Amino acid sequence: MNKIYSASTTAPVNIATLKYWGKRDTTLNLPTNSSISVTLSQDDLRTLTTASCSKSFTEDTLWLNGSKEDITGSKRLLACFRELRELRRGVEAADSAALPMSEFKLHLVSENNFPTAAGLASSAAGLAALVRAIADLYELPQDATELSKIARQGSGSACRSLFGGYVAWEMGSSPDGSDSKAVQIAPVEHWPEMRACILVVSADKKDTSSTAGMQVTVNTSPLFAHRINNVVPQRFELMKKSILDRDFAQFAQLTMQDSNSFHAVCLDSTPPIFYMNDISRAAIRAVDEINRLAGQTVAAYTFDAGPNAVIYYLKENAQVVLGPLKAALKSQDGWASASAIKPEVPTSFESRWLDVLGAGIVRVILTKVGGDPVSTSESLINDAGLP
Amino acid sequence: MNKIYSASTTAPVNIATLKYWGKRDTTLNLPTNSSISVTLSQDDLRTLTTASCSKSFTEDTLWLNGSKEDITGSKRLLACFRELRELRRGVEAADSAALPMSEFKLHLVSENNFPTAAGLASSAAGLAALVRAIADLYELPQDATELSKIARQGSGSACRSLFGGYVAWEMGSSPDGSDSKAVQIAPVEHWPEMRACILVVSADKKDTSSTAGMQVTVNTSPLFAHRINNVVPQRFELMKKSILDRDFAQFAQLTMQDSNSFHAVCLDSTPPIFYMNDISRAAIRAVDEINRLAGQTVAAYTFDAGPNAVIYYLKENAQVVLGPLKAALKSQDGWASASAIKPEVPTSFESRWLDVLGAGIVRVILTKVGGDPVSTSESLINDAGLP
Missing domain, CATH: 3.30.70.890 (GHMP kinase, C-terminal domain)
Structure with a gap:
């Protein structure tokens, strides 16, 4: 069996204080207004995701809270995979020693430490963890703001969960979404109370x-x-x-x-x-x-x-x-x-x-x-x- | 004892279909927008009011659903009395045979045929009945639209209860409220279904x-x-x-x-x-x-x-x-x-x-x-x- 490469990350829930409500582009998840959120502590609420890839894997697969998901129709998830692999190809092109991970299938396992039944916005933490874990697996050089544009396509508010502290999602104006991204207003240390x-x-x-x-x-x-x-x-x-x-x-x-x-x-x-x-x-x-x-x-x-x-x-x-x-x-x-x-x-x-x-x-x-x-x-x- | 003069009227409840919400003048009850209502049948919901006056009466008095009300602080009600007496003085000035009813105190008795506890807007029917009954007692020549400007000062939406059928309250633009009045869009016969x-x-x-x-x-x-x-x-x-x-x-x-x-x-x-x-x-x-x-x-x-x-x-x-x-x-x-x-x-x-x-x-x-x-x-x- 071929070697399995993996990376794991936890990502937080965020709760908007200035609400995201309305898309100007439903495919790219481009919002009609900028929003702001507070990232909550992962001690209490977090998603843990392990991203792995191997030449042996035969299809992209996601297990969510213990259940294998059917992701074949999930355009949002597939868009994230596509964009992350594209960035990985950049890494591979720049470094001939880099493994061709962009061609390997992914196995992803994700678990929340809080019940879905709690009705908390788990998709934000989930998509942020997924993007962050794959980015780590791929050793991507892009910063969290760049990755936020990918997470955004998976679930709008997920872009804000790539940062701790106080976070803005700037709506941007470009039709391709290249300026619709999360930025940190202030880290947790700025206002930890x-x-x-x-x-x-x-x-x-x-x-x-x-x-x-x-x-x-x-x-x-x-x-x-x-x-x-x-x-x-x-x-x-x-x-x-x-x-x-x-x-x-x-x-x-x-x-x-x-x-x-x-x-x-x-x-x-x-x-x-x-x-x-x-x-x-x-x-x-x-x-x-x-x-x-x-x-x-x-x-x-x-x-x-x-x-x-x-x-x-x-x-x-x-x-x-x-x-x-x-x-x-x-x-x-x-x-x-x-x-x-x-x-x-x-x-x-x-x-x-x-x-x-x-x-x-x-x-x-x-x-x-x-x-x-x-x-x-x-x-x-x-x-x-x-x- | 001096003679008692009286007139009785019933007035309907109206339920707005385009809502009145907001005053631009809280004293005159001038609204921030025009509104529309449907007048409901008095067979089911109505206020019956008798207005009476006599030289013998010693103070303006209102009995509402069996209880004597303290109206001394009710600026809205007093404004209605003042305006109606002003119009009565016009009648008396034009006709020397007219009794000086404008100088007599009023006794008003008002009863709803539905429980206040039902939470229906009884003030509209109540003020409309009150204004209409006093106007009849005073034999005022003014039409319902003119009277609606008085009822409006008693309770904004009361102006619409002076008409049956389908009624508009035109917000008007004059600071003195002279063009903020109810008009009938269509009588009940237009759309009786x-x-x-x-x-x-x-x-x-x-x-x-x-x-x-x-x-x-x-x-x-x-x-x-x-x-x-x-x-x-x-x-x-x-x-x-x-x-x-x-x-x-x-x-x-x-x-x-x-x-x-x-x-x-x-x-x-x-x-x-x-x-x-x-x-x-x-x-x-x-x-x-x-x-x-x-x-x-x-x-x-x-x-x-x-x-x-x-x-x-x-x-x-x-x-x-x-x-x-x-x-x-x-x-x-x-x-x-x-x-x-x-x-x-x-x-x-x-x-x-x-x-x-x-x-x-x-x-x-x-x-x-x-x-x-x-x-x-x-x-x-x-x-x-x-x-």
Whole structure:
């Protein structure tokens, strides 16, 4: 049997604070607006992917969370393979000693350390890990921003998971997508105090997939064009500045406004798209109450294409933010890392929202801003090139 | 004791199909956009008001649904009294035989034939009945459009309840409000087949009053300006035309889009405003299913500042629209007038939405487009000038 070459990496989940919603090119995954996200810690949420290749392998194969996937129809994945092999051919052309890996088939094994059922955007971490692992296997010289253009084609928001810290996806203007890429606004060390509390909602079946939903919005919402042309561009600059200035109140206000703006254009679509439900609404009101009683903006909610709330806050405000939530949700899993937080609800807190959360939240995930994808010696492939 | 003069009228509820949301002048109730409504039948929903005056009365007094109201601080009501007395003074100046009713105190008694708890916009019918009854008492020569400018100051949408059928509130442009008035697009006879099914939702406490909510939107929603300047004006013309053409599909599409647009700018406000809940969302999906299975747009949902769904449809489509709703809600009150409707759900109907409605709707009201306010001999005032 021929030698099996492999590389493994972990990649993080990112949660947008300025939302990606709408493609101007559905093949290349070119967005209608720039977006911003916070990368979450891989200690809590990550995808581990091993990429391997060998002259012996007979077809490109992907095992995802223990199941072999049928990737023959996955244009997005095949585009990533094609582009990465093209870059590998550049390496081979420049160095006659380089193995012809671009001609070998790939075996890829990918596993999340969190349940898919949690409804977290696993495709971003998954595609970022896949691209990063193959790039490492191929010893590509391209930097993360260059690779982000490839990951973007696999899953739009995956481009942002190639960086830790605070990340912008610049929409670009070129029709070929060559300037639609992720860049780091600031590394995790710039503002390491950022925390995230994810409230996982017991959801009914998802109403509309995000891929389908965003194009319904692009095509039918009269408010959408105003959002992307007149609202997001200023917000993008202000949010970048709030991160560079470590201005949490400003960052939080913009984050909440943009989450609401995104869900507003979903609602303005025909047929309307709903991702938030009554539990999500209670999470919004609970955050409003936390901020009201703190006398300042210490917490920011944001919702992706699903009902789960992600609440950003700073480490120094952990008690005031988490206290009421822990009081409402102390019987749910997820508080192990917050044993110092007292489950306390301030006297004048409007507690009916906490009652709704108590009945509707099934799991809490406490995490924080985290770093770049990480190469690891942990391999998901055995000596036979199989999981 | 001096003679008591009185006049009684009933006035209808109206449900906007192009929404009023936002004031450009909060004192005069001048709106940021024109709106359109359908007036509902007074057989099912109406306010009955008796206006009386007498030299003997010592203060302006209002009894509302059996309770004496404190109106001393009600600037809106007092503005209506002031304007109506001003017009009465015109009558008295022109006719020396006219009694000096403008100097008499008013006793007003008002009753709805539907429970306030139903969450229907009773203020529109209430203020319209009040203005119409006093105008009749005063024998004012002004037409309903002129009176609508007074009713508007009492409650914005009340101006539309001075007409039956299909009604526009033209926003006007004058700072003094002299051109912000209701006009009839078409009388009930033009399109008498319009039906309305109101699904009354078991609501938790209302989140935000409409009066407060609309100014939050005006002041904080970045999408709002686009709605009023670029979305509503075209929709207003198209909706008027759809009514004049009796084009239900077009009317329905515009109605649903505008309801969603209104709730979208509510959501885009800071803090976000929610009126629809998970039950409302299920009503939307049920209507989507009804239309999908009909192969055409036979039903239109619309939601005001609350969770109740109002579903418009034409008489000829009663079975296809009401059949699935009756199947889901047959144990709720309100089906007496629909005994011919078979409670039937088409085979491929996505029935989970009906399950949600079955659990969350507390009452059904079946009604239809209706006529103008009506003078009545039924009086709510006794010989002593009291209820």
